Amino acid sequence: MKETGDRRQGTVLCLLFVYHKKYSFKETENRPLSPHLILKSMSLIKTDKVSYEYIRRDKDGAVEGINKAVDEIDLSVEKGDFIAILGANGSGKSTLAKHFNALLYPVGGTVFVGGMDTRDEEHLWDIRQTTGMVFQNPDNQIIGTVVEEDVAFGPENMGVKSRDIWERVIRSLKSVDMFEYRKHSPSRLSGGQKQRVAIAGVLAMQPECIVLDEPTAMLDPMGRKEVIASIRELNKTFGITIILITHYMEEAVHADKVYIMDKGRIVMQGTPKQIFTNVEELRGVGLSVPKVTELAFELRRRGVDLPEGILTETELANELCRTLSEAKHRKF
């Protein structure tokens, strides 16, 4: 039992963090706010030359250097979109993601969420409610000791009435297919299940958009599949806008639009088909294309007659069958 003290310590610190953050974000921003763009932008999320930098300090606190994590990024996300943002480690994709629900404020440029400037403190909670966020580590974002209580955490903070919270909890858990686990302790669930609970927790806040910051990075292949299936389901059936941050190409295949980030900048953008055609270029920024696409690419290079931008196994199989039968015809 000697360890219990240390465990408590961690939580105490966590709460200290909350306190610290709660009272310190006011000082960080002194640039004037931009006028609302409600009419100008119909986009759900719009960034305008957004930059963010981390200041490196030596041990005396003197500035050693500045890391530009995000460098003048312009992008816009429309309602109902499924966007994937890809990039190697350290490309700034997670930093960018944290701007979408005002966890970070841009050093330069502006982020608009539903027409609200994220630096506008008045709308802080509206913004966080509009874009929910799911993080990488499933253990570090579950607050409740029972699944249903965890899902209720968001609505509780928003001051939703108890009866309505129940309704939201039940609906959210059902839409990620975790309803039967509502009485379980999260610590007994698998990684994929925990992550789906986390998604349900965001859903219960009834957001228009969910930002998922590498939600599958710590999961096994099974869990990864579950989570991606849930995300696609939410986008298709409920029309919830999805921004998926990942470095797994396979997960971006179903997106409407893919952005590739490198060194804080967007280096490529387009549909998955357009993006994955440029196998060499992707390799240049430290990314590899999906295995199927790579196979097709190598086959093409060796003279097999295949179209560009093959993304799924079925597609490749169909194309191969076609080429083979054509080759047969030519022989006769």
Place this chain on the structure above:
Amino acid sequence: MIRDITLGQYYQTESVLHGLDPRLKIIGTFLYIISLFLVRDIFGYAVAGIFLAVLIVLSHVPFKFMVRGLKGILVLLIFTGVVNVFLTPGEVLVSVWKFNITREGLKVGSRMVIRLVFLVIGSSLMTLTTTPNRLTDGLERVLKPLKRLKLPVHEMAMIMSIALGFIPILIEELDKIMKAQSARGADFESKKLSARIKSMVPILVPLFVSAFRRAGDLATAMEARCYHGGEGRTKLKPLRYRRADYIAYLVLILYFILIIAEGIIF
């Protein structure tokens, strides 16, 4: 192995006591402890004892679980008993070397011991029949008036409930760290105390580091879900008194009156 430790001593079963509101149980335990300090003679103790016995039967918790709580204070019990028996001046019954056992000493000593035993069993009855979650909820509500004195009541309750949720995660982490360190030749089984203490360092340092990181992550996740303190917060399962709770309050008041009346009459 260490994953199966259950913290808090909740005993899962169905009973009247389990179903009662945690606020009632907290206030009840508090009143019961006060009542133990109000009683002066054997009748009072009898009343308190019978009351406790009835509660134990109602709780459906095996008696041995309550006795378990006494083990921790065994030394204290013996010490209190011995000191009181030997050091209370009065009519000498037996004399051992320089110490005298007095009639008053026996009386005071046994009272102190009984009082302590009742106190411990009474309060463990509360923790045995209430889940840690409901307990923190109840505590937050009961202590709400202290908010006026600028005491961070909501924050304390939040810390407690998060701590409870993180125990299994950190135990798992501890397990991993211990295995990783053993794989690199760390020796946790040494008989020498100094070696054992030294071997704790390579476990505690990584555990602390990861706890800090988790704390930071969790704080961000809480903020992302609109957490901004207790202000304007609603509850999924708000505490509501039911009929059984009102009846229990009535019984509690009757018991308390009985104790006070007994003190005045006898």
